[in-house]
Amino acid sequence: MESQSSSVFCNFASFYFAIKMTNSIKDLFNKILAGKKPENLYRPIEYILMQSGKRLRPQLVSYASRMFGGDEDGALHIAAAFEMLHNFTLIHDDIMDKADVRRGEPTVYRKWNTNIAILSGDALAVMAMQQLHKLRCDPQTIIEISEVFTQTALEICEGQQYDLDFETRDNVSIDDYVEMVRLKTAVMFAGCLKTGGMFAGADTESLAALYDLGIHLGIAFQLADDLLDVYADTEVFGKAVGGDIKDNKKTFVFLKALELSDSGQNKTLKALYSDKEMEENEKFMKVKAIYDSVGVRKASEEAIMNYSKLCYEDLKRINAGDEKKKELVDLVKKLQNREK
Amino acid sequence: MESQSSSVFCNFASFYFAIKMTNSIKDLFNKILAGKKPENLYRPIEYILMQSGKRLRPQLVSYASRMFGGDEDGALHIAAAFEMLHNFTLIHDDIMDKADVRRGEPTVYRKWNTNIAILSGDALAVMAMQQLHKLRCDPQTIIEISEVFTQTALEICEGQQYDLDFETRDNVSIDDYVEMVRLKTAVMFAGCLKTGGMFAGADTESLAALYDLGIHLGIAFQLADDLLDVYADTEVFGKAVGGDIKDNKKTFVFLKALELSDSGQNKTLKALYSDKEMEENEKFMKVKAIYDSVGVRKASEEAIMNYSKLCYEDLKRINAGDEKKKELVDLVKKLQNREK
Structure with a gap:
């Protein structure tokens, strides 16, 4: 009986934190973008950040941080940084893949144009890094979190390049493929969980x-x-x-x-x-x-x-x-x- | 007489430091890029970093740092970061401007293709950030230098967007133009000088x-x-x-x-x-x-x-x-x- 009610509570708490994170992230994005100019740089960023994605990466940061008693609002900046990094990769990948639709809406390069998509993606990547400087914890931890974050970002670029290379290669092995997926997709999950834990002092x-x-x-x-x-x-x-x-x-x-x-x-x-x-x-x-x-x-x-x-x-x-x-x-x- | 010989010495010293910086930067880039894969991501980066540009931005970092007695080799990572940031902007700007030639050589997007130019530019921007984590000074200073660096990078994106916007606007004033130049070009000079000084404790x-x-x-x-x-x-x-x-x-x-x-x-x-x-x-x-x-x-x-x-x-x-x-x-x- 006790285990059942504890499980219900855990699910409820989990649900509560998920909703709270989603709202806090949205509020933070609104605050960051308020009044920013030029329009053609920041409106595409607002457009993609406000789409209702799964916010899976912020949840991973939050899970790992709370697991070790981390201050929930504090880790928000790491969560935002990874969500921004994720969306930066989507903006640029959609240009490379010539993708017209994302989350049921036109992609940034289709709604605006390629130049604007390149540049607003660039700006979003920089803004992601800026979030880490806002963390309230000791400076050495901020630097170590930034190191994991930039290494993650670089490996994502490597993964995307392998994915592009695979298009014209006819000798791709399953090991090659899994390595590409590790770089392109999995290191971001890993980076979210690790930095959430680092913030909380795991x-x-x-x-x-x-x-x-x-x-x-x-x-x-x-x-x-x-x-x-x-x-x-x-x-x-x-x-x-x-x-x-x-x-x-x-x-x-x-x-x-x-x-x-x-x-x-x-x-x-x-x-x-x-x-x-x-x-x-x-x-x-x-x-x-x-x-x-x-x-x-x-x-x-x-x-x-x-x-x-x-x-x-x-x-x-x-x-x-x-x-x-x-x-x-x-x-x-x-x-x-x-x-x- | 004394002032004259001091002036000669100063020019000689200046020349010595300039050559030393140019060589050190080149060595550092070679070290960073050695053995990095995939080829299609890192060869374009090597290609642009090894071109004989003016290395003006590294010199600015060096001038400001040495002016306040900063450790010359230490500031090298800031100099490298700005040089990489500069070259990242060149790779992406050349796509946007459809520029065929840069420093007498084909531009990255012309020598490879647009997708590779987008992605290797992205990777170069991330690698620039990573240089700052390698600075040997107190962590709080590293964070403050990173803040100036990312703010500079973001303003450069804003400047480039204004420049693109101007192409289709017929009411550009001289004030608008100077503001665009401040963002697109001048903040990088300013960032180099300021962070060089910060590193040296000005x-x-x-x-x-x-x-x-x-x-x-x-x-x-x-x-x-x-x-x-x-x-x-x-x-x-x-x-x-x-x-x-x-x-x-x-x-x-x-x-x-x-x-x-x-x-x-x-x-x-x-x-x-x-x-x-x-x-x-x-x-x-x-x-x-x-x-x-x-x-x-x-x-x-x-x-x-x-x-x-x-x-x-x-x-x-x-x-x-x-x-x-x-x-x-x-x-x-x-x-x-x-x-x-």
């Missing part, structure tokens, strides 16, 4: 575990994303499936299917990925038929499960009570069973 | 004077640049004149000529700037004829002289001995009489 062992948890969580998150692109329920997913197949993206699902297929299927799959004429839906159905026949769904789910197991191992290494870890355990479970 | 009054000196020096530098585009000796200048006129750039010379011209000349000048058919050289000669007849060269030289005078006023406010200021006095003189 011990070295816990910081290493938080970082590893972020890496494994981030990879599981991306593999789930790759799988959903083929097998999601469109109603729940909130967007059309098949985008990666349409764009010939070398995802985990595609690379795993190449590995599992016989030489005939392998050849057909590669041919489908270089066909520039075939109608979109026909191509999707044909690729999916091979995916189905080689059992790539099950193989992907197993890989996601393996990364989730690593997450639970990492969680054990964090020196905090079980009830303090509950939010992160719930998050791992949620990502493990992602439907959107 | 007093508040001197830091304010160093900052103001950078602003006035930066504006004089740009106005001289605008003037050289029309009146330079091509042999000495090292590049063709008339680029701004060809690109319909609303420079100080153009805006001042509009101010000085009668309504007929004013109309002709505006018509020439919107003519998309006219042969390049013919257009240059016609615009220059108006410039000559309204006396814009003299007016520009007077404006540059006025900013130089402000520089000397700023120099007086710096609490250091005259012999310590000599390098900066020489620099003001040199920029005042720029021929290239």
Whole structure:
């Protein structure tokens, strides 16, 4: 009985903190941007920061900080810095990927233009760094947090470059792909968790575990994303499936299917990925038929499960009570069973 | 006699420090970039950092630091940070301005492509920030230097956006233009001088004077640049004149000529700037004829002289001995009489 009510309380508290974080971040962004000029630099930044994204990265900072008793409002500046860094990467990635729509709205470079998107992305990256200078903690900790933050930012650039390189490479291995995902996606999760812990004064062992948890969580998150692109329920997913197949993206699902297929299927799959004429839906159905026949769904789910197991191992290494870890355990479970 | 030999020594010392800084910066860049991957991210960065630019910004950091007895090697990381920030802006500006050549070589986006130029610019900006974390001084000073650095970077983005906005605006005043130049060009000079002084522990009054000196020096530098585009000796200048006129750039010379011209000349000048058919050289000669007849060269030289005078006023406010200021006095003189 006691454990049940404690669990209800924990969920309620978690919900409360999530809502509070989302509102505080929004208030902070409004405050930062109020009256800033020129319009063409700051309106695109306002536009993307005010879209209702998942705010997953700020929540990760908040989870890790509260786990070690960190002042919740203080860590807000780290949360904001990572959310801004994330949105900076979206603005620039959308130019590179020629993406028209993001979160159901036109992308910045489509709504304004490429020059404005380059420049407002640049400004947003700088503004992200500025948030870290506003942290109220000892100067040495601010510098160490900034070091993790800039290293994260640099690795994200490396990951995006590998992703661009993969478009024209036909020898991408699954290891190459996972390394790209680690850099492009997972280090940001890891950076959020680690810096949240650093702000709250967590011990070295816990910081290493938080970082590893972020890496494994981030990879599981991306593999789930790759799988959903083929097998999601469109109603729940909130967007059309098949985008990666349409764009010939070398995802985990595609690379795993190449590995599992016989030489005939392998050849057909590669041919489908270089066909520039075939109608979109026909191509999707044909690729999916091979995916189905080689059992790539099950193989992907197993890989996601393996990364989730690593997450639970990492969680054990964090020196905090079980009830303090509950939010992160719930998050791992949620990502493990992602439907959107 | 004593003053003469001291002056010779000062020039020799100045020359020695300039060469030493140039070599140290190059060594540092080589060290930072050694073995970094992916190639497509780091080779463009290496390419632009190894070009023989003026290294003016590192010299400014060095002047200010040495003026207050700062450890020369220590300030190198600030010098490197500003040089990297400067080159980051060049990579992204060249995409926006569709510039094919920079320092006699193809620009990054032309040699590689736009996506690689966006991404390697992003990475370079992050690497610039990382240099500041390597400073050997007390953590609070590192944070304060980082604050000046990020504020500088943000203002440069604002300046570049104003510059882009001016392309389609036909009501740009000289005040608007000078404000744009302050943001796009002068704050970097000011940031270099101020942070060099901060590193060496200069007093508040001197830091304010160093900052103001950078602003006035930066504006004089740009106005001289605008003037050289029309009146330079091509042999000495090292590049063709008339680029701004060809690109319909609303420079100080153009805006001042509009101010000085009668309504007929004013109309002709505006018509020439919107003519998309006219042969390049013919257009240059016609615009220059108006410039000559309204006396814009003299007016520009007077404006540059006025900013130089402000520089000397700023120099007086710096609490250091005259012999310590000599390098900066020489620099003001040199920029005042720029021929290239």
